[in-house]
Amino acid sequence: MTPAMLTLLVALSDGEQHGYALIDHVEALTAGGVSLGPGTLYRTLQRLRVEELIVEVDADPAAERADRRAERRRRYAITEAGKAAAAKELRHLHALVTSEQAVRLLDEARPKE
Helix, strand or coil: CCHHHHHHHHHHCCCCEEHHHHHHHHHHHCCCCCCCCHHHHHHHHHHHHHCCCEEEECCCHHHHHHCHHHHHCCEEEECHHHHHHHHHHHHHHHHHHCCHHHHHHHHHHCCCC
16 A cells, blocks of 8 residues: 555545545645655555545535535545455554664654754
């Protein structure tokens, strides 16, 4: 699973979102470490849909009436399979970043005062 895929799944665990809101959410979640452009975002969303880790949800008719642009906004939601896949990947990453080697590497790379 790519960092973009995992981060989008984590972002969608907060609830349904449209594409451009996801760009901002991913950047906030990663403190700027992952920045998705529109091309990467929509290719990754398509891959997540094909793998059935997310679904596209129907637009809210009230929102469409209030804002004509809303009808063009596709909203996405994480599936149970997406939650399971993200949780599995997060467990692997947690094991890695809490390993003795990773902790030592971070400590060695810390700027000296």
